[in-house]
Amino acid sequence: MSGVREKLRDYEYLLQRLYEKVPPKSSEDVYEIPEPAVIRIGSQTVIRNFREIAEKLNRDPQLLARFLQKELATGGSYDPNSGQLVLNIKVSRKVIKQFLNVFLNTYVRCPTCGSYHTRLERRGRTWVLVCLACGAEQPVPPF
Template sequence: MENKIYYDYDTLLKRAFSQLPEEVFKDIRFEVPLADSIVEGNRTVIKNFRDIAKVINRDIQFFAKYIMRELGTAGNVEGQRLILQGKFNNYLINSKIKDFIEEYVLCEECGKPDTKIIKEGRLHFLKCMACGAIKPIKLI
């Protein structure tokens, strides 16, 4: 007669979890870099603006337009940078970026950043590719 070893479910589950890499258990996969800004005279330069737009997967002009509207100023994108007319501190810039992400990037239902802005007729929606939720949004 053969000797068979039977494992209970909990033992097998613990064994499976112990063999997974640590990265699997990390909850944070969406990290937006903080704005790297400096004031030059009467202008504020966000040096890593294009990198931030790339991480949040949004059109750089749309993103820049939002930031300029929220700060009540004019500006333009030059290469990696966004140049704003006026003096703005890093805290204010980062809070406006956070507001943009909450309104135009993160899904309201599941909280994931896997969203796209889609147009149906004259209306625009934020559609989540992870859970399928759709939320109407106002374009800038």
């Protein structure tokens, strides 16, 4: 029995060593999307800090609004004055966060090098994600 326990301890030790060897994550690896401030009014959902979220993602709020409306198959309206997005559907903060992550990985993160230093370019009917770090270009689904 003690042999097993020793092996376990070795394993834990190895794991610990492994974690210690992993360098701390650079700011490139983590991307903190602001926590969506969601309130529900009747059958509508309001994202109060929508503009702040779009700015953090470095994308046009109108594009992000269109993405969410398409994904949620609902209508809505973005108010540039208040910075709020109203969606004509009841949706939880958790679901909104999931879609924000999809947006981040599809329209912000470079699939080649993982950088978030990117921009979206419209070329005719095509949208292209251009990476400012490695120069890769990736067509992305239209809005």
